[in-house]
Amino acid sequence: MEVELLVPQYGTIISGFSESCAARLHDMPSSDTKALPSTTPESQSEEVKPKCKACCACPETKQVRDACIMENGEADCQALIEAHKQSSSSSPRVLSEEELLQLARHDSRPVTDFKRRQLRNESGNWDKFYQRNADRFFKDRHWTTREFAELSTEAPLKLLEVGCGVGNLFLPLLEENPSVYVYACDFAPTAISIIQADPNYRKHSDRCQCFVADITKDDLTSNIPETLDIVTLIFVLSAIHPEKMVAAVRNLRKVLRPGGLVLFRDYGLYDHAMIRFAPGHKLDEKFYFRQDCTYTYYFSLEDVQRIFTEAGFALEECDYVHKETSNQKLNLHVPRIFVQGKFRNPA
Numbered sequence: 223m224e225v226e227l228l229v230p231q232y233g234t235i236i237s238g239f240s241e242s243c244a245a246r247l248h249d250m251p252s253s254d255t256k257a258l259p260s261t262t263p264e265s266q267s268e269e270v271k272p273k274c275k276a277c278c279a280c281p282e283t284k285q286v287r288d289a290c291i292m293e294n295g296e297a298d299c300q301a302l303i304e305a306h307k308q309s310s311s312s313s314p315r316v317l318s319e320e321e322l323l324q325l326a327r328h329d330s331r332p333v334t335d336f337k338r339r340q341l342r343n344e345s346g347n348w349d350k351f352y353q354r355n356a357d358r359f360f361k362d363r364h365w366t367t368r369e370f371a372e373l374s375t376e377a378p379l380k381l382l383e384v385g386c387g388v389g390n391l392f393l394p395l396l397e398e399n400p401s402v403y404v405y406a407c408d409f410a411p412t413a414i415s416i417i418q419a420d421p422n423y424r425k426h427s428d429r430c431q432c433f434v435a436d437i438t439k440d441d442l443t444s445n446i447p448e449t450l451d452i453v454t455l456i457f458v459l460s461a462i463h464p465e466k467m468v469a470a471v472r473n474l475r476k477v478l479r480p481g482g483l484v485l486f487r488d489y490g491l492y493d494h495a496m497i498r499f500a501p502g503h504k505l506d507e508k509f510y511f512r513q514d515c516t517y518t519y520y521f522s523l524e525d526v527q528r529i530f531t532e533a534g535f536a537l538e539e540c541d542y543v544h545k546e547t548s549n550q551k552l553n554l555h556v557p558r559i560f561v562q563g564k565f566r567n568p569a
């Protein structure tokens with residue numbers, strides 16, 4: 223049976239989805255999306271899980287995948303194969319046919335070895351980013367205490383902000399929470415110099431210190447002579463090559479006290495920014511590079527859970543977060559998907 227849904231992330235009506243796909247759309251954990259009624263009683267419940275077996279779920283992605291394999295062979299249809307796998311498990315959302323085709327186009331132009339070598343200068347590429355943009359690119363992150371209650375405690379709190387950039391997360395936090403002490407590091411020296419010259423950093427110099435460090439290889443204990451309550455890892459893991467992600471996360475355990483938490487947020491699978499990549503930017507499944515040569519990875523829940531588990535952490539919670547970016551003038555609504563989680567360093 224087919225159903226019609228008003229999908230908040232699209233701001234539009236999408237019809238022709240099977241019930242199991244439609245249920246999955248409503249199954250998305252979200253603090254931001256308005257839950258809109260669907261035409262099936264099952265899908266009104268946030269608890270609804272698809273009852274269908276993976277093999278018969280989401281015939282839309284299956285059809286496009288099968289047609290591609292028949293025409294081009296399996297090797298040239300990896301994006302569609304992956305899209306169907308995702309839609310058959312815990313997919314963040316079901317993709318439209320146009321989006322599936324966009325994803326398939328990502329594979330149409332391979333990345334040259336020369337380009338891949340250029341991308342390996344990760345800290346250099348981020349440093350150039352900050353030389354160009356200084357503190358004009360990222361907005362201050364005022365949502366952190368709302369999303370992570372642990373950050374607004376009145377008890378003394380010591381934390382490390384990893385990949386702090388120019389301080390958009392920790393400088394507002396120092397203002398908001400007088401009982402927090404912050405260590406902050408980034409592997410881009412220009413970002414750290416910009417923070418050190420910032421009047422807000424100087425104002426709180428008795429409660430913070432920042433330093434240059436690459437979390438994939440540097441010993442953080444040489445700058446942090448104590449163990450901490452919390453590490454924040456916000457939009458940073460996606461910038462690290464997938465082969466180094468587990469090592470980076472494992473490294474954080476050395477500065478976390480037993481029972482301490484990593485607060486995590488990053489780009490989610492099928493985020494709008496992933497779908498709209500032009501051909502020639504895809505390095506591997508879910509792994510891309512931007513125009514400015516910085517890496518970006520789009521995580522499934524399974525990816526994040528696997529990385530933290532392999533690094534020795536225990537899962538507290540991990541969910542997709544759905545947002546909608548709107549441009550009222552252009553009447554444009556863009557679905558953003560993030561993964562947000564908390565992981566505990568075992569006692």
Ligand SMILES: C[S@@+](CC[C@H](N)C(=O)[O-])C[C@H]1O[C@@H](n2cnc3c(N)ncnc32)[C@H](O)[C@@H]1O
Pocket residue numbers: 348349360363384385386387388389390391407408409410413435436437438456457458461462
């Ligand atoms: C998208 S920015 C996020 C900045 C900041 N966390 C925020 O939320 O505003 C990613 C940051 O991670 C830093 N970064 C990437 N890989 C890193 C690594 N291996 N070690 C330390 N910092 C890293 C980059 O230099 C960049 O400043």
